[in-house]
Amino acid sequence: MSQGAGGSGSLLLLLAGLLSVLGPSPTSSIHVYTQREVYGTVGSHVTLSCSFWSSEWISEDISITWHFQAEGSRDSISIFHYAKGQPYIDDVGSFKERMEWVGNPRRKDGSIVIHNLDYTDNGTFTCDVKNPPDIVGKSSQVTLYVLEKVPTRYGVVLGSVIAGALLLVAVVVALVYLIRYCWLRRQVALQRRLSAMEKGKLQRSAKDASKRSRQAPVLYAMLDHSRGTKAASEKKAKGAPGDSRKDKK
The missing domain is CATH 2.60.40.10 (Immunoglobulins)
Structure with a gap:
């Protein structure tokens, strides 16, 4: 009986230990x-x-x-x-x-x-x-x-240095944007000038073509007239001896 009671007591202690390990803790960690x-x-x-x-x-x-x-x-x-x-x-x-x-x-x-x-x-x-x-x-x-x-004087100097650096950066950025703006404006002006030159060439070529088209009939008429005059003169030159013989008779 004493051995059985001791064995049951050990079992109870083991179960209590397991419950204490596996069971929820009454407090949590913060x-x-x-x-x-x-x-x-x-x-x-x-x-x-x-x-x-x-x-x-x-x-x-x-x-x-x-x-x-x-x-x-x-x-x-x-x-x-x-x-x-x-x-x-x-x-x-x-x-x-x-x-x-x-x-x-x-x-x-x-x-x-x-x-x-x-x-x-x-x-x-x-x-x-x-x-x-x-x-x-x-x-x-x-x-x-x-x-x-931090001494006030040192803070003022430091603030002045920082302000000067920021001002310098602003000036550099402004100059970069100004140079870029001038360059873009010059490119636009050159592009417009080239476009105007191309347009002028096209207009001059069109005028020359129109002028040539107007001058062509006049040239043709002058050529026809010169050809007719030459033919008449040649015909007259051929008919001149016969006429002189008729006059002698």
């Missing part, structure tokens, strides 16, 4: 995405984007948390928390008056904006999202690099 690196200049603002994917519907209990770990520090602090439909900016740290919530959990967006950046903002920001019952997942981190503000 995926969080951020950029790896973000750059900003002193005095400006930057958006720290955070999106997520969850297999569950967005519940009322969804929570979004941002943590900050300063550059060179081992400790991280909570700077922002979203829960029960309300954003909460933590009073700890220097972000409490410079942070803005721009996310929308319904659109799976948990982004924030940091205003008036300073060198002390250099560090790693971590976004963590929980959407019960989808609470198992890995947070995502983005590193912020705050750079020196």
Whole structure:
């Protein structure tokens, strides 16, 4: 009996293990995405984007948390928390008056904006999202690099250089189009001139042909007249001796 009870217990444990492996898990995995690196200049603002994917519907209990770990520090602090439909900016740290919530959990967006950046903002920001019952997942981190503000004079010079380059490109393009336009116009003028010359030649040849056709009857008449005159003169020349004999008689 004890051996049978032990065998049945082992079978039950095996079935429970199979069910735990094959059966559905009570929780699903949530995926969080951020950029790896973000750059900003002193005095400006930057958006720290955070999106997520969850297999569950967005519940009322969804929570979004941002943590900050300063550059060179081992400790991280909570700077922002979203829960029960309300954003909460933590009073700890220097972000409490410079942070803005721009996310929308319904659109799976948990982004924030940091205003008036300073060198002390250099560090790693971590976004963590929980959407019960989808609470198992890995947070995502983005590193912020705050750079020196670009001097106004340098910006003006850079803008002038860019504007000059754009103006030069515009002038070159305009010259190319102008040269092309002049060339096309010259080609059209040459084509018209050649067409006019061909037309003039055709007209002159037509006039010459018409003139020749008008002159042909006159030439023929002159030839006939000259032939008749020559024949009469020859006949008269032949008949001249006979007449002289008749006069002598």
